[in-house]
Each structure stands twice: as C-alpha cells, then as structure tokens.
Amino acid sequence: MKRIVILLLLVFLGMIALCQTGRAEEISKPEQRRLFRDGAKLWPVYCAQCHNARPGSEFAPYQWDAIMMHMRTQANLPARNARAVLEYLKGSH
Amino acid sequence: MRYVLITILVLAIMVDSRVAGAADSSELQQIKSEIRRIKADEERERQRDEKLIGDLEQKVEKLETQNRQIQQSGEKLHNQTSQQLHQLQEQVSTGPSPGQFGRYFADYLGTHQFTLTGAVGGDFIYDRQTATNTFALDFEPIILYRVTDWLLFEGTIEANLPAGDSAEFQLPVATAQIFLNDYMEIQAGIFDQPFGDFYEDQSPFWVNRFVTTPLPYNVEALVPPTDVGVQLRGGAQWGDLGQDVDYTFWVSNGPSFASEGPVPVVGQAINGVNNIKLQTNGQGYGTRIRFYPFPLDSNFGRLDVGASTLNGKWLNGNWYNAWGLDFAYLRGPLQARGEWIQMYRQMPNSNSDNRQGWYFQVGYFLNQLPIPGMPEMVQNFIHRLEPLVRYSGVNQRAIVSDEISTVPEIGFSGSPSIWTPHSREVALGLDYWLAPSIVWQNEVDLELPEAGGTVFTFAGNPVPMVTPRGATPNDVAVLSQLAIGF
Numbered sequence: 001m002k003r004i005v006i007l008l009l010l011v012f013l014g015m016i017a018l019c020q021t022g023r024a025e026e027i028s029k030p031e032q033r034r035l036f037r038d039g040a041k042l043w044p045v046y047c048a049q050c051h052n053a054r055p056g057s058e059f060a061p062y063q064w065d066a067i068m069m070h071m072r073t074q075a076n077l078p079a080r081n082a083r084a085v086l087e088y089l090k091g092s093h
Numbered sequence: 094m095r096y097v098l099i100t101i102l103v104l105a106i107m108v109d110s111r112v113a114g115a116a117d118s119s120e121l122q123q124i125k126s127e128i129r130r131i132k133a134d135e136e137r138e139r140q141r142d143e144k145l146i147g148d149l150e151q152k153v154e155k156l157e158t159q160n161r162q163i164q165q166s167g168e169k170l171h172n173q174t175s176q177q178l179h180q181l182q183e184q185v186s187t188g189p190s191p192g193q194f195g196r197y198f199a200d201y202l203g204t205h206q207f208t209l210t211g212a213v214g215g216d217f218i219y220d221r222q223t224a225t226n227t228f229a230l231d232f233e234p235i236i237l238y239r240v241t242d243w244l245l246f247e248g249t250i251e252a253n254l255p256a257g258d259s260a261e262f263q264l265p266v267a268t269a270q271i272f273l274n275d276y277m278e279i280q281a282g283i284f285d286q287p288f289g290d291f292y293e294d295q296s297p298f299w300v301n302r303f304v305t306t307p308l309p310y311n312v313e314a315l316v317p318p319t320d321v322g323v324q325l326r327g328g329a330q331w332g333d334l335g336q337d338v339d340y341t342f343w344v345s346n347g348p349s350f351a352s353e354g355p356v357p358v359v360g361q362a363i364n365g366v367n368n369i370k371l372q373t374n375g376q377g378y379g380t381r382i383r384f385y386p387f388p389l390d391s392n393f394g395r396l397d398v399g400a401s402t403l404n405g406k407w408l409n410g411n412w413y414n415a416w417g418l419d420f421a422y423l424r425g426p427l428q429a430r431g432e433w434i435q436m437y438r439q440m441p442n443s444n445s446d447n448r449q450g451w452y453f454q455v456g457y458f459l460n461q462l463p464i465p466g467m468p469e470m471v472q473n474f475i476h477r478l479e480p481l482v483r484y485s486g487v488n489q490r491a492i493v494s495d496e497i498s499t500v501p502e503i504g505f506s507g508s509p510s511i512w513t514p515h516s517r518e519v520a521l522g523l524d525y526w527l528a529p530s531i532v533w534q535n536e537v538d539l540e541l542p543e544a545g546g547t548v549f550t551f552a553g554n555p556v557p558m559v560t561p562r563g564a565t566p567n568d569v570a571v572l573s574q575l576a577i578g579f
Contacts (some may be wrong), residue, residue, distance in 0.1 A: 036138050038334060045335065046425055051300040051578070052529035059208075061195040066208040066239040070247060072278075073561065074293055076328035076339030076383065079275035090195065 011079025032087060035080075042081055050075070056092035064089045102156050116387035142468035192453035204241065211235040211249070218501045220508050222568040230254050231298070231503040232277045235266075244274040256500045265319050265366075280324040283366065287324065287341040287381050288316045288401040289432050290419045298503070299578035302456050304536045306504045307432075308511060309450025312362070315436040316403060316415050317485070319366040320345035320377065335389035340382050346370045347377020347405030347415045350438075351496050352550040357408065359446045360491030360514065377405030377413075394424030412439040426458035456522070481522035490516050491547035492562070506538050513565045514546025530578035540568040555564035 047053035172496040212236035234328040238246040269283035324344025362380035381400035407413040419432035432454035438446035501507030542565040
C-alpha cells in the first residue's frame with residue numbers, strides 16, 4: 001500500500017513538473033490572428049452546444065481568463081481551441 | 094550757443110575797431126584769451142559729451158546683447174516645448190491598444206483573480222394532484238479563483254428555500270483544476286458527476302432549456318449528482334477544426350443509497366453525494382468518452398456522441414454498475430439531445446436492483462423564422478421564443494414509500510407520479526429569451542405513470558410491508574421560471 005501511495009505521489013509530482021514547462025509563452029502576432037479567426041468560428045458552436053453563446057463584452061478580459069479555464073474543464077475543450085475562443089472573446093470585448 | 098557768443102564778440106571787435114578806429118593791444122589779448130578759454134571749455138564739453146555718448150553706446154550694446162541672449166533662450170525654450178509637446182502627442186496617438194490596456198490592467202489587478210459567475214432562478218410551481226401553488230427560489234453563485242494559467246479553484250454554493258421558514262445551503266462543487274499540459278488536466282474535490290451530459294453541462298438553470306430535470310436525473314436519479322474524488326480529463330482535435338474527442342477518468346467515493354430502512358431493499362433512492370464512505374471496501378471508478386465526428390465547415394451541424402460508465406462497491410462486496418449512451422446535436426436553430434442509462438445494483442440478498450432511464454428532447458429557436466407582414470414588435474416577440482418538447486422515463490422494480498417526498502423545489506415539480514416504479518413524463522416548454530443568459534421558461538408536465546411495481550413501507554418496522562402499487566392517476570404540473578445566468 002505504501003508503495004502505491006509513493007508511486008502515485010511521484011506520478012503526481014512528475015505531472016506537476018511537466019505542467020510547468022512551456023507556460024506563459026508570448027503568442028506571436030500571426031498566431032494571434034489565426035487564433036482569433038478560429039475562435040470566431042468556434043465560439044458560436046462550442047458555446048451553443050450547451051447554452052447560448054455569450055458576447056465578449058459581458059466580462060472583462062481577465063474574467064474571461066478564469067471563465068475559459070472553467071469552460072475548458074466543463075466541456076473538455078482542446079487546449080488550442082479554448083485559447084482561440086479566449087482570444088476571440090477578449091479581442092471582441 | 095558758444096558759436097553765437099564768439100560771433101558776437103568778433104562782430105563787437107570789428108564794430109569797436111571801426112567806431113574807435115584803433116584797438117588796444119591788451120584788450121585784444123584779453124579777447125583772444127577769452128576766446129581760447131571758450132574754446133577750451135568747448136573742447137571739454139565735447140569730450141564729456143563724447144564720453145557720455147560712448148557710455149550710452151556701451152549700455153545700448155550691452156542691452157542689445159542681453160536682448161539677443163533672451164531671444165536665443167526664448168527660442169530654445171520654445172523649441173524644447175514644441176519638441177516635448179510633439180513627443181507627448183506621439184505618445185498619446187501611439188498609446189496602448191485595447192488588448193495592451195487589458196493586459197496592463199490585468200497586471201495591475203495582480204495574478205490572483207476572483208471571478209463571480211453563476212445563476213439564480215425564481216419559480217412558480219403548480220401541481221394538480223398535490224394541490225400545490227408555490228413560489229420557489231434558488232441561488233447558485235460560482236466563485237472562480239484563478240491562481241495561474243494552470244491552476245484554478247472553483248466553488249459553487251447553492252442556496253435555496255425549502256418548505257418551512259429557513260434557507261438551505263449546500264456545496265455541490267468545490268474543486269481544484271490543475272492543467273498539466275494541453276491534453277491532461279487533474280480535477281480534485283467535490284464535482285458534478287461526469288457521467289452523461291446532464292449533471293456537468295446541463296444542470297445550471299439558464300442552461301437547461303426546461304424548468305425541470307429529465308426523470309433519470311430527477312428525484313429517482315440513477316447516478317449520484319455529485320461525487321468526491323479525483324479526475325483526469327482532457328480533449329484533443331483529431332481532424333479538422335471541430336472534430337474533437339475528449340475523455341474523463343475518475344476515482345471517487347462512488348454511490349450510496351438512502352438508508353431510512355433498517356435493511357437494503359430494491360428501489361431505494363440514490364443519495365446526492367457520498368461524503369464519507371461507510372460500509373464499502375472499494376472506490377467508484379468512472380469513464381466518459383465523447384466524440385465529435387463532423388468538422389465545422391461540413392454543414393452537417395455539430396454532433397457529439399458519448400458513452401459513460403460508473404462502477405463501484407456501494408456496500409461491502411456489493412457492486413453498483415451503471416453505463417450510459419448520450420448524444421447532442423445542434424444545427425442552426427435546432428437543438429436535440431438524448432440519453433439512455435442502465436443501472437445495476439447487487440443486493441445483499443439474491444434479488445438485484447435493475448433500473449433504466451432515458452430522455453430525449455428537441456427544441457427549435459424561432460429567431461430565424463421569417464414572418465412577413467407582421468408588425469416589428471410581434472416579430473421581435475416571436476423571434477425570442479423557443480418551443481421545446483421532452484420525453485423521459487425511469488423503470489425500476491419498486492419504490493420505498495418512506496423516501497417519497499412530494500415537496501416541490503427548483504427542478505422538481507413535486508408530482509407524486511414521478512415516484513412511481515414506471516414513471517413517464519412528457520414536458521412541453523416555451524422559452525422566451527430576454528438575453529443570451531436570461532430566460533423566462535414555461536413548462537407543462539404531463540405525468541404518465543404506468544401501473545405496476547412494488548411499494549416497500551417500513552414505517553419503523555425492521556421488515557418492510559410489501560404492497561403492489563396500483564394505478565397511479567396521471568398528473569399535470571405547470572412551472573414558470575425566470576432564470577438568470579450571470
């Protein structure tokens with residue numbers, strides 16, 4: 001039992017360490033434009049799968065950061081597509 | 094003046110010499126001396142005047158120099174001011190974009206940020222069979238605490254007004270969400286059950302198109318609404334834009350059942366959550382896979398098909414197994430979704446507890462309906478409407494009468510018909526959308542129970558009284574709800 005707990009702990013710590021890599025990267029302008037374009041396509045579809053799509057003006061950009069993390073979890077959105085929707089929502093604020 | 098005097102003197106001498114005829118030499122000398130003196134005075138005055146003129150010229154020159162210096166410094170200051178003004182104008186004209194301003198503002202607010210979202214619902218509920226006419230209220234704020242771009246805490250507090258005079262508070266969701274990479278995320282805490290589509294994605298008041306929940310997720314739920322444990326989840330795009338697949342695996346406390354009676358019997362209600370496990374020697378294990386076959390550009394609409402399982406020991410050595418299939422489809426104003434759930438519970442005695450539940454619903458938003466010739470006000474009203482219909486049902490062999498409550502609440506009409514072993518319901522809905530997240534929902538529930546099944550009544554006895562359930566009269570419930578998502 002102890003071995004299992006230690007193993008799980010090590011795996012968990014390894015995952016945490018893994019998640020620290022590649023964070024907070026600056027998005028280049030062309031990539032930003034691509035994200036915005038894809039986000040404009042995905043926003044009405046991803047959102048409307050469960051509820052009406054809410055316009056970017058309803059929340060401040062920093063609030064969209066938190067809300068999109070929440071929505072990425074709720075709907076298991078692919079990370080890059082979640083970033084695209086976020087870029088669109090913040091860009092259309 | 095001096096020249097005039099000299100001239101007069103010379104003329105006088107000449108006149109005198111003409112009149113007298115002869116001049117005395119001493120007088121001439123005296124006159125000459127006087128002339129020299131006058132000349133000397135004149136010379137001194139001239140020198141003094143020249144000196145004064147020289148001094149004045151120096152002063153003028155000095156003043157002119159000072160004036161030039163002042164002019165030069167003035168020009169310099171003018172140039173500097175113009176340059177600074179130009180720089181300021183450039184800075185103003187090339188100021189931060191809205192995006193940059195947003196980032197600056199976010200930086201100003203700090204990295205630890207709270208966001209408040211959630212929903213509130215106010216209902217009017219009428220049920221014919223129980224002669225119920227009541228208002229109801231529920232408030233569910235969601236607090237999001239974003240620590241970094243890979244760590245989020247989420248807490249949902251549910252406050253409602255049950256029968257009586259007090260308020261009731263619950264904690265249906267409190268999780269930490271750790272984003273490991275683009276494809277993996279850990280969620281730990283108490284969470285909406287990821288089984289099927291309803292608990293996670295459809296339960297908020299303004300998201301659920303109906304006021305009530307479909308029967309398999311209602312008071313006779315087949316799967317616990319929330320669970321305590323750890324999830325590993327994520328999603329990926331496998332093809333073109335819109336072609337996604339996602340997964341959720343979780344380990345949790347698993348299900349537990351109502352324990353009003355002294356012995357477990359078939360048909361007991363499942364508990365909303367299993368906080369601290371008692372009398373179980375295993376965890377609950379769940380899996381959910383969802384697949385989106387169509388790309389966005391295909392014009393086939395948006396379809397997802399999903400499958401879920403939840404397995405665990407609900408009592409020492411006794412299994413609980415549930416699996417389900419679900420779909421959701423969206424194309425323009427049309428939206429449809431449905432689900433089938435099968436549940437098996439191993440009982441301590443030889444009998445097993447098998448249940449099935451399902452629902453299918455479809456809605457059509459009238460916002461794209463052409464209405465020629467109608468006044469604009471009428472068109473605007475009709476374009477905000479969304480008619481809906483849903484059919485749902487639950488099959489189970491028995492119910493426990495001690496667990497039956499017909500007290501209505503948000504999401505539940507209070508109709509006793511839906512407690513029958515074979516409950517069926519047709520729900521007709523008409524939503525009026527005031528805003529994307531504000532809706533006035535109206536619903537008529539036609540309860541269609543089938544006769545049959547068994548009723549267990551403990552009434553404080555260790556052995557339940559078993560009676561066959563007779564025909565349950567059909568019931569009608571009417572609900573109206575204003576739901577606001579914020």
